[in-house]
Amino acid sequence: MTKKIHKYSGKKLSRGEPPNFSGQHLMHNKKLLHEIINRANISKTDTVLELGAGKGALTTILNQKAGKVLAVEYDAKFIDILKQKTAQSSNTKIIHQDIMKLHLPNEKFVVVSNIPYAITTPIMRLLLDRPSSGFQRGIIVLEKGAAKRFTSGTIKNAYVLAWRMQFDINYVKEISRKNFSPPPKVDSAIISISRKTKPVIPNKHHTAFRGLAEFALREPKATIDTALRGIFTPPQIKHLKRNTKLKTDTLIASLTESQWGIVFETMMQHVPKPLWPRIRKKKPGRFR
Structure with missing residues (x-):
């Protein structure tokens, strides 16, 4: 059986092994941990979801600030540590589960997490692909390259564009790899996410917007005339360029x-609905 080499750890992953088993780097800088919590502006009215709780470095600070903490961790060797550290905290629930099989809370919630590198994009999809969920805002530590991609002024991925129609995603600061154990091969960054008061879409x-975004961003380096051809007529594209x-x-x-x-909005008004581009079917087994 062919085994896949994990991008960050270099370990071989057997087929069927949860992808977040590897790629988790635990933060040990206490000053940085408190900075992350402070940036999240947590209060006793908040339900906080922590994805990849590790040994509880963030968890044990979060549960002093939040009304409820849901700490999700897959690695069994960390679960016992988490339970011991939070034994006296009635507001903290330890969830031993693969993050990608998690059902998000029904109520409104905040995310404060140092997420596993191995499933950075899938975690973001989990939180942002369904804007009708209860996710309100978050402070997330992730791979620096991904943080730059999600916050760039040039948007090359349709799913990132769709997220940003509903949420403000901002790059906060870079974090050196020296602040983690084991240290990753690349630096990390903090991003902030907040639900827009009035979504663009x-x-x-x-x-429907995702279908448009996927069609138009097939070739991100294409001009608007080329990218939108097939949806709009030349006169409509000319009108669009004038309006934008x-x-x-x-x-x-x-x-x-x-x-x-x-x-x-122009597509909705001037293009018959049967001609709107549709979302492409996802290929199975793709995590990034």
Whole structure:
């Protein structure tokens, strides 16, 4: 049986092994841990979801601030440690589960996590692909490269664009790999996420917008004329460029969130619904 080499740990992963078994780097800088909690602005009214709790470095600070803490951890050797550290904290629930099989809380919740590198994008998808969920805001530590990709002014991925129609995602600061044990091969970063007061695209149109985004961003380096051809007629594209104040040589990946809102609104008004692009089916087994 062929085994896949994990990107960060270098370990061989057997087929069927949960992808978040590896790639977890525990933070040991206490000053940084407190900074993360402070940035999250947690209060006793908050339910906090922590994904990849490890040995509880964040958990034991969170449960002093939050009304309820749901600490999710897959690694069995950390579960006993977590239970011991939180034994006197009635507001803390330890959940021994693969993160990717987790059902998100029904109530409104906040995420404060140092997430496993191995499943960075799947975790973000879990939180942001369904804007009707109770997720409100978060402070997340993740791989620096991913943090840059999720917050870049140039948006090359349709799913990232769809997230940013509903949520503000901001790059906060870089974190050196020296603050983790074992130290990863790359540096990390903190990002903040908050639900927009008024989403650019209403929740009910989320799926329709994803279809547009996937179609238009097939070639992120394409100009808007090329990227939108097949959805809009040449006169409609000309009208769009005028409304969005874009030049002919503007790359589709450089559009702002508000400009994408205009593109979507134009499609809804002037393109018959049967001609709207549809979301492509996901390929099985893809985690990143």
